[in-house]
Amino acid sequence: MFGVILAGGSGSRLWPLSRELYPKQLLNLCAEKSLLQSTFERLNKFIPSENIISVTNTKHNANIRMQLGELSENSIIISEPISKNTAPAIALSVKYIIENFNKDEIILVVPSDLFIEDNEKFIQTIKEAEEFANKGFIVTFGVKPTYAETGFGYICFENNKVKAFTEKPDTKTAEAYLQNGYFWNSGIFMFKASTIMAEFEHHCPEIASILKNINCSDKSISFNEFDKMPNISLDYAVLEKSNNIMMVELKSDWKDLGSWKSIYEVSPKDNNNNVFIGHVLDKESKNSFVYSSSKLVATIGLEDTVIVETEDAILACKKDKTQDVKQIYETLKEQHDGTQKVHKTVYRPWGFYTVIAEGKGFQTKIIHVNVGQKLSVQSHNHRSEHWVVLSGMAKVVLEGKDHILSPGHSIDIGVKAIHSLQNPFEEDLEIIEIQKGDILSEDDIIRYEDMYGRA
Amino acid sequence: MFGVILAGGSGSRLWPLSRELYPKQLLNLCAEKSLLQSTFERLNKFIPSENIISVTNTKHNANIRMQLGELSENSIIISEPISKNTAPAIALSVKYIIENFNKDEIILVVPSDLFIEDNEKFIQTIKEAEEFANKGFIVTFGVKPTYAETGFGYICFENNKVKAFTEKPDTKTAEAYLQNGYFWNSGIFMFKASTIMAEFEHHCPEIASILKNINCSDKSISFNEFDKMPNISLDYAVLEKSNNIMMVELKSDWKDLGSWKSIYEVSPKDNNNNVFIGHVLDKESKNSFVYSSSKLVATIGLEDTVIVETEDAILACKKDKTQDVKQIYETLKEQHDGTQKVHKTVYRPWGFYTVIAEGKGFQTKIIHVNVGQKLSVQSHNHRSEHWVVLSGMAKVVLEGKDHILSPGHSIDIGVKAIHSLQNPFEEDLEIIEIQKGDILSEDDIIRYEDMYGRA
Numbered sequence: 086m087f088g089v090i091l092a093g094g095s096g097s098r099l100w101p102l103s104r105e106l107y108p109k110q111l112l113n114l115c116a117e118k119s120l121l122q123s124t125f126e127r128l129n130k131f132i133p134s135e136n137i138i139s140v141t142n143t144k145h146n147a148n149i150r151m152q153l154g155e156l157s158e159n160s161i162i163i164s165e166p167i168s169k170n171t172a173p174a175i176a177l178s179v180k181y182i183i184e185n186f187n188k189d190e191i192i193l194v195v196p197s198d199l200f201i202e203d204n205e206k207f208i209q210t211i212k213e214a215e216e217f218a219n220k221g222f223i224v225t226f227g228v229k230p231t232y233a234e235t236g237f238g239y240i241c242f243e244n245n246k247v248k249a250f251t252e253k254p255d256t257k258t259a260e261a262y263l264q265n266g267y268f269w270n271s272g273i274f275m276f277k278a279s280t281i282m283a284e285f286e287h288h289c290p291e292i293a294s295i296l297k298n299i300n301c302s303d304k305s306i307s308f309n310e311f312d313k314m315p316n317i318s319l320d321y322a323v324l325e326k327s328n329n330i331m332m333v334e335l336k337s338d339w340k341d342l343g344s345w346k347s348i349y350e351v352s353p354k355d356n357n358n359n360v361f362i363g364h365v366l367d368k369e370s371k372n373s374f375v376y377s378s379s380k381l382v383a384t385i386g387l388e389d390t391v392i393v394e395t396e397d398a399i400l401a402c403k404k405d406k407t408q409d410v411k412q413i414y415e416t417l418k419e420q421h422d423g424t425q426k427v428h429k430t431v432y433r434p435w436g437f438y439t440v441i442a443e444g445k446g447f448q449t450k451i452i453h454v455n456v457g458q459k460l461s462v463q464s465h466n467h468r469s470e471h472w473v474v475l476s477g478m479a480k481v482v483l484e485g486k487d488h489i490l491s492p493g494h495s496i497d498i499g500v501k502a503i504h505s506l507q508n509p510f511e512e513d514l515e516i517i518e519i520q521k522g523d524i525l526s527e528d529d530i531i532r533y534e535d536m537y538g539r540a
Numbered sequence: 541m542f543g544v545i546l547a548g549g550s551g552s553r554l555w556p557l558s559r560e561l562y563p564k565q566l567l568n569l570c571a572e573k574s575l576l577q578s579t580f581e582r583l584n585k586f587i588p589s590e591n592i593i594s595v596t597n598t599k600h601n602a603n604i605r606m607q608l609g610e611l612s613e614n615s616i617i618i619s620e621p622i623s624k625n626t627a628p629a630i631a632l633s634v635k636y637i638i639e640n641f642n643k644d645e646i647i648l649v650v651p652s653d654l655f656i657e658d659n660e661k662f663i664q665t666i667k668e669a670e671e672f673a674n675k676g677f678i679v680t681f682g683v684k685p686t687y688a689e690t691g692f693g694y695i696c697f698e699n700n701k702v703k704a705f706t707e708k709p710d711t712k713t714a715e716a717y718l719q720n721g722y723f724w725n726s727g728i729f730m731f732k733a734s735t736i737m738a739e740f741e742h743h744c745p746e747i748a749s750i751l752k753n754i755n756c757s758d759k760s761i762s763f764n765e766f767d768k769m770p771n772i773s774l775d776y777a778v779l780e781k782s783n784n785i786m787m788v789e790l791k792s793d794w795k796d797l798g799s800w801k802s803i804y805e806v807s808p809k810d811n812n813n814n815v816f817i818g819h820v821l822d823k824e825s826k827n828s829f830v831y832s833s834s835k836l837v838a839t840i841g842l843e844d845t846v847i848v849e850t851e852d853a854i855l856a857c858k859k860d861k862t863q864d865v866k867q868i869y870e871t872l873k874e875q876h877d878g879t880q881k882v883h884k885t886v887y888r889p890w891g892f893y894t895v896i897a898e899g900k901g902f903q904t905k906i907i908h909v910n911v912g913q914k915l916s917v918q919s920h921n922h923r924s925e926h927w928v929v930l931s932g933m934a935k936v937v938l939e940g941k942d943h944i945l946s947p948g949h950s951i952d953i954g955v956k957a958i959h960s961l962q963n964p965f966e967e968d969l970e971i972i973e974i975q976k977g978d979i980l981s982e983d984d985i986i987r988y989e990d991m992y993g994r995a
Contacts, residue, residue, distance in 0.1 A: 101836075366868060366871060366872070369861070369864075375856075377854075380851075380853055380854060381877070381879050382856065383555075383556070383854070383855050383856070383857075383868045383872075385855075385856075385858060385865065385868065386858035386860075387845070387856060387857070388858075390842070392854070398835055398838065399832075399836070399837045399849055399854060400838050400839075400840075401830075401837065401847050402838075402840040402841060403841035403843075406840045406841035407840075409824075409840050409841070410838075412823060413821060413823065416821060417836075417838075422836070441896045441897045442972075444931075444970070445931070446930075446931065446947075447930050447931075449904075449972060451897060469948055471948065471950060473928075473974050475899065475902050476899075476901065492976065493952075493976050495950060497948075517897075517904060517972075521948045
């Protein structure tokens with residue numbers, strides 16, 4: 086069996102903790118591991134890691150590689166050059182499996198932000214589904230509804246046979262669905278590679294034909310071809326049209342962590358039904374969720390309120406309005422605010438950096454280089470850099486000459502000077518970088534090696 | 541006439557904007573100028589600046605000097621070495637006036653955090669009071685109550701003659717006071733120097749006798765003598781015992797800005813009755829106060845809520861609970877949290893600095909030196925410093941040698957090296973300072989000149 090993790094989403098409704106460049110699946114809100122990591126481990130209980138494929142966007146590749154690298158050396162990451170919804174992502178991974186393995190492999194497709202605690206019942210359900218998949222059906226996983234949720238799609242079925250998929254309903258329709266025994270659509274699918282490929286060819290020949298021109302064997306997909314893909318979900322492209330679909334009931338617990346309210350609901354609470362994470366000092370609040378990532382958050386007498394503090398943005402929201410966070414995110418995007426896009430702390434394969442101060446013509450970062458890591462050899466056309474070692478030892482190669490710097494020592498990197506920062510030592514390296522220049526952009530970089538995202 | 545501004549308070553209820561070392565009177569929440577500056581300007585309309593005395597605590601001296609220095613060169617600041625409530629502060633300033641001027645001078649005493657907009661009516665009231673003061677009365681200023689406030693003291697009077705002062709009442713008592721025609725006590729007083737001195741001698745001989753041993757002419761009061769002063773308000777020490785007190789009605793508007801709720805009330809509001817200050821992005825909030833000092837604060841659907849964001853602490857509070865902020869402040873103080881004590885941005889007579897990052901063995905500041913200013917000549921026993929010029933030009937005197945640094949240039953200040961940072965140029969200077977050492981404390985400083993707080 087192969088597992089496909091759909092890890093391209095942006096999770097705008099968990100802003101400001103999730104960002105365009107650090108989406109929901111990378112967060113570890115409800116567990117020690119991130120949602121992506123937990124999803125990977127869930128599949129890895131019955132699928133070998135080299136058969137697990139994460140399909141994501143190029144912009145998330147470095148972070149996903151880092152997180153999955155902590156769990157396994159040999160899982161596969163396919164990077165889309167641009168986001169195109171689930172149908173193209175699934176088609177890519179199916180083609181990859183057919184080309185590199187076998188057209189009759191069974192494939193389990195899961196979202197990367199699933200929250201499931203009862204893995205045993207999950208595995209039971211998978212086994213049940215596998216029988217249907219082996220017989221050539223597309224299998225969907227239904228969740229028995231507990232209330233008339235308007236934020237999910239529903240499945241109408243009879244004796245496992247799916248009769249119809251429905252869109253997110255209004256409250257009245259949702260209540261009727263509940264009465265009629267419809268199930269929630271979990272977004273999990275299973276099929277043989279050959280089954281779904283035939284379905285694509287039949288119901289969405291556009292995707293099938295573009296797919297023929299894409300070379301999936303190198304995992305890094307050409308923009309020119311992939312950009313032609315329609316922006317369409319598997320539901321629209323295939324499921325709503327196909328007559329060949331079964332549903333099995335997902336017997337484990339299942340939570341869609343799509344909002345701060347749902348994060349609140351799955352978190353352990355204190356006696357006043359509050360969830361406090363981080364440095365929070367409270368007096369008499371009730372039914373509230375307060376998340377502090379770095380600073381003191383003092384709360385008094387709040388009720389049904391969500392407060393989320395991050396380095397550069399704070400959210401304060403009535404708990405029943407947390408779906409509207411998406412609109413704040415969209416507004417910020419329209420305003421080119423940047424706050425919806427990045428955190429001040431940015432993770433890289435070699436470590437991470439935090440922007441600690443910015444002003445006219447300068448930017449200051451703390452750069453953390455993990456043991457044994459190095460940044461690419463590079464130069465900048467518009468800025469000079471000044472590095473001061475805070476802890477650990479730095480090896481700096483500047484214009485071909487090596488410098489070893491210990492804490493407190495500094496070095497100037499002139500505009501256009503070719504340089505590399507390395508940590509070949511046995512302790513993590515922390516430096517302060519002061520960039521100066523008229524143009525201070527992550528794009529002002531010429532790399533001389535490591536073209537694959539190492540810096 | 542002399543004016544005495546009582547500027548020693550800490551304003552814990554406006555935390556996190558006010559701090560132990562940056563109290564309420566220094567804030568400019570409701571106007572371009574701070575409460576202290578507005579109070580000074582109000583008095584300065586009818587009292588020459590050299591006759592206005594601000595009594596404060598040594599720890600606030602530098603900030604108060606800086607703020608008043610923007611308005612006048614020659615006002616007087618008396619620094620108490622320790623806070624002892626209003627009676628000792630008033631006694632000190634009265635003695636200063638008697639020793640340096642005349643025992644029959646009229647003195648107007650005002651709190652530093654008064655919010656009055658109608659200065660003309662204020663001056664009318666002062667003139668009316670002056671007649672009573674000239675006749676040897678202590679004059680208090682009463683405010684006609686508009687509701688049964690439990691947070692103020694009340695004055696019982698008949699034909700201007702004060703019959704009794706009362707403590708902050710409970711709701712039922714406050715309602716009775718309103719019925720009986722009592723006025724709020726504004727905390728403003730007027731008297732001849734000789735009048736109040738005689739009252740001290742009669743009703744509080746302890747203060748009068750300690751006062752004899754204090755030399756007020758040098759404005760910086762000896763701790764050993766002043767520490768003996770009782771911690772007592774003028775109300776307790778004199779007013780409640782004296783038979784010699786008149787009340788005039790304060791005819792101007794009058795607001796006690798003692799809580800975030802009261803700041804909300806005096807601020808202009810939008811159509812949904814919100815007050816938004818700074819970088820706030822809102823969706824459908826009502827009757828709320830949101831203050832952002834630096835970061836984006838996004839709010840959704842809040843009602844009657846106060847959010848105050850500062851560099852290192854965030855307050856989120858129901859609007860009718862803002863009196864309880866004082867308890868958060870006290871808790872932080874007990875926990876030696878530090879957050880109640882200082883802001884990360886600290887103002888100095890020569891400019892200001894902001895701590896932008898701290899970690900094991902290092903601290904990073906942005907230091908802003910105003911045009912023409914310099915820091916004292918100093919050295920440190922436990923830390924080295926590394927300075928990088930961001931903008932402007934720096935003159936650094938290091939071990940007797942001058943260095944002129946332009947943007948991007950840096951200099952190392954070794955442990956124990958004698959150094960001074962100066963800005964004799966025509967543009968503000970901004971540098972990044974990276975301190976390194978096992979002990980990083982503002983107290984690790986040896987000064988070689990400018991012993992009066994210049995650094």
